[in-house]
Amino acid sequence: QGKFTLLRDTGTDGSFLVHHFLSFYLKAGCKVCFLALLQSFSHYNIVAQKLGVSLTAAKERGQLVFLEGLKSCLDLLFGEEEERSGQPSPLQFLSESSSDLKALFDFVRTSLTPDSGDSWKGPVLLVDDLSVLLSLGATPVAVLDFIHYCRVVVCSQLEGNVVVLVHGNEDSEDEENELVGNSLCHHSDLILWVEGLATGFCKDVHGQIKIIKRASLELTGEQDRVQIYQYKIQEKNVTFFARGLSAAVL
Amino acid sequence: LVFTEEDKYGLYSNLLFKYFLAEGVVCGHELFVASAKEHPDNILKELPAPLLDDTQRNELGEEAMAVKSEDFPDSLKIAWRYQNLPKTEASPTTPTKFGHYYDVSKTMSPELFQSIKWHSFYLPEELTLQPKMKACRMNSAYARLLRSIQRIISQEGFDGSDPQKKQKNILRIGIQSLGSMLWGDDICSSNTPEDTHSLTKFLYLLRGLLRKSLSACIITVPAHLIQNKAIMERVTNLSDMVVGLESFIGSERETNPLYKDYHGLVHVHQIPRLNSLICDVSDTKDLAFRLKRKLFTIERLHLPPDLSDTVSRTSKQDLAESAKLLSSGCGAMAIGKKHLDF
Numbered sequence: 212q213g214k215f216t217l218l219r220d221t222g223t224d225g226s227f228l229v230h231h232f233l234s235f236y237l238k239a240g241c242k243v244c245f246l247a248l249l250q251s252f253s254h255y256n257i258v259a260q261k262l263g264v265s266l267t268a269a270k271e272r273g274q275l276v277f278l279e280g281l282k283s284c285l286d287l288l289f290g291e292e293e294e295r296s297g298q299p300s301p302l303q304f305l306s307e308s309s310s311d312l313k314a315l316f317d318f319v320r321t322s323l324t325p326d327s328g329d330s331w332k333g334p335v336l337l338v339d340d341l342s343v344l345l346s347l348g349a350t351p352v353a354v355l356d357f358i359h360y361c362r363v364v365v366c367s368q369l370e371g372n373v374v375v376l377v378h379g380n381e382d383s384e385d386e387e388n389e390l391v392g393n394s395l396c397h398h399s400d401l402i403l404w405v406e407g408l409a410t411g412f413c414k415d416v417h418g419q420i421k422i423i424k425r426a427s428l429e430l431t432g433e434q435d436r437v438q439i440y441q442y443k444i445q446e447k448n449v450t451f452f453a454r455g456l457s458a459a460v461l
Numbered sequence: 462l463v464f465t466e467e468d469k470y471g472l473y474s475n476l477l478f479k480y481f482l483a484e485g486v487v488c489g490h491e492l493f494v495a496s497a498k499e500h501p502d503n504i505l506k507e508l509p510a511p512l513l514d515d516t517q518r519n520e521l522g523e524e525a526m527a528v529k530s531e532d533f534p535d536s537l538k539i540a541w542r543y544q545n546l547p548k549t550e551a552s553p554t555t556p557t558k559f560g561h562y563y564d565v566s567k568t569m570s571p572e573l574f575q576s577i578k579w580h581s582f583y584l585p586e587e588l589t590l591q592p593k594m595k596a597c598r599m600n601s602a603y604a605r606l607l608r609s610i611q612r613i614i615s616q617e618g619f620d621g622s623d624p625q626k627k628q629k630n631i632l633r634i635g636i637q638s639l640g641s642m643l644w645g646d647d648i649c650s651s652n653t654p655e656d657t658h659s660l661t662k663f664l665y666l667l668r669g670l671l672r673k674s675l676s677a678c679i680i681t682v683p684a685h686l687i688q689n690k691a692i693m694e695r696v697t698n699l700s701d702m703v704v705g706l707e708s709f710i711g712s713e714r715e716t717n718p719l720y721k722d723y724h725g726l727v728h729v730h731q732i733p734r735l736n737s738l739i740c741d742v743s744d745t746k747d748l749a750f751r752l753k754r755k756l757f758t759i760e761r762l763h764l765p766p767d768l769s770d771t772v773s774r775t776s777k778q779d780l781a782e783s784a785k786l787l788s789s790g791c792g793a794m795a796i797g798k799k800h801l802d803f
Binding site: 250282284285288342345347348379385386 | 607608611658661662665666668669670672673690691694695697698699
């Protein structure tokens with residue numbers, strides 16, 4: 212409860228972690244607010260079905276609040292005046308001169324604040340992926356502020372969890388992205404860092420994942436615990452194994 | 462969303478662009494062509510002619526078959542490791558029909574065009590026509606293009622908005638040289654451009670449009686001119702498939718004996734991972750292309766046999782060096798830097 216998990220991928224695609232967390236929290240009965248900025252709803256739905264969860268059903272019973280970034284942006288730009296309901300679009304920072312993400316934060320807050328009839332366990336905020344906000348013109352400071360506000364509400368007040376994906380490249384020259392990623396690393400309770408193999412492309416091992424449990428944040432004098440595994444992604448699941456012990460080698 | 466990084470002189474990426482559009486014509490899809498450089502009518506006139514004739518196909522087939530039959534008569538004795546590698550086909554002869562093949566030396570006949578609908582967007586014309594539109598804090602040329610695409614999609618019913626339309630068709634969108642100076646964007650000319658977000662915003666919105674309609678899009682971008690690498694990284698993240706073409710014209714690789722059969726390299730930076738956890742990663746990542754008189758082919762890059770004795774030591778060293786630069790899969794052999802003297 213109350214944990215902030217950072218998913219970081221460098222040079223490879225870590226979205227399988229997002230799919231995992233989404234189905235994990237839905238199966239656990241939590242209320243999830245998913246800011247899906249990178250892909251369409253049907254993509255997530257099809258993958259979730261392979262993992263055993265139906266997103267449409269979750270949406271209908273109110274367990275999942277899904278913000279489809281692509282659709283929302285289009286509605287913002289091409290939507291007719293009459294279609295706009297009273298609520299402003301969560302992504303309105305695109306068209307406004309103010310570059311803060313307050314509208315997005317309000318959206319998150321209203322979706323996760325429990326109603327009287329709700330019986331879900333703990334709220335969860337899931338973001339895929341934060342780097343897109345930078346591409347759309349938000350400043351790194353605005354993005355960090357947004358995450359900070361979300362953390363205060365979701366982790367502290369509502370005792371929920373936050374899982375955020377930040378995508379980057381190896382030897383990235385995208386300073387803003389690196390800034391956001393590094394800054395969030397310092398504030399996270401758990402970091403799952405996915406990278407490609409240092410030796411290059413391999414068919415049987417898709418990459419390696421570093422799991423960092425930030426025990427140092429708890430002020431008990433412990434060091435962070437780092438574990439490194441390699442993984443291979445398959446159709447319906449991902450297999451993890453110790454370094455060098457891929458099934459292809461053994 | 463297929464994102465193509467142009468080669469230096471734009472020759473080969475233009476070819477790829479035209480192939481995409483030609484495939485659309487042959488399949489009966491609708492086309493939308495946008496350019497700031499060349500009028501779309503001219504682009505469409507230069508599409509390669511499809512190889513619809515079976516006799517033509519057989520011609521090419523015969524050459525390749527002759528080569529193949531001598532290839533592996535008995536099992537390989539010394540280089541037995543290679544037996545396990547799949548045989549790559551030098552030219553398309555397999556009967557699996559996925560797409561069509563084109564003859565680059567001929568242009569498509571106008572009759573083929575008559576049956577399909579196409580739309581064009583030529584920036585110099587559009588700027589004079591429409592009044593200023595409400596912008597999303599984005600470059601106005603991009604905003605117009607986006608508005609134009611969205612209008613076509615909703616008018617022609619590609620987004621399913623018109624349930625009475627029974628014939629579902631696909632819209633193929635081709636945008637040429639996006640991000641260049643001609644679109645009013647200065648990311649190609651300066652390291653700190655005025656508006657770093659226009660291109661990425663445009664791509665995000667375009668991605669949204671593509672996702673909610675039956676369309677596919679190819680974009681060519683002069684990536685070698687964009688100095689701000691951060692933008693290229695973001696753009697790669699926003700596209701489904703990223704392919705880079707590197708031609709050997711004018712570079713030192715032209716004379717490198719390693720590459721003598723080819724005209725350039727194909728770098729596949731990213732492949733789409735849609736609707737699934739995994740993506741279809743091919744075995745090899747070294748692809749090269751060559752433009753023969755009639756065909757443009759993309760093949761696996763293979764090293765020419767190192768047969769000559771008179772090659773001096775230094776150039777052999779170079780060969781080994783450049784071979785080392787190829788990213789190899791787990792099973793490939795490693796080429797050492799020094800040659801062993803026997």
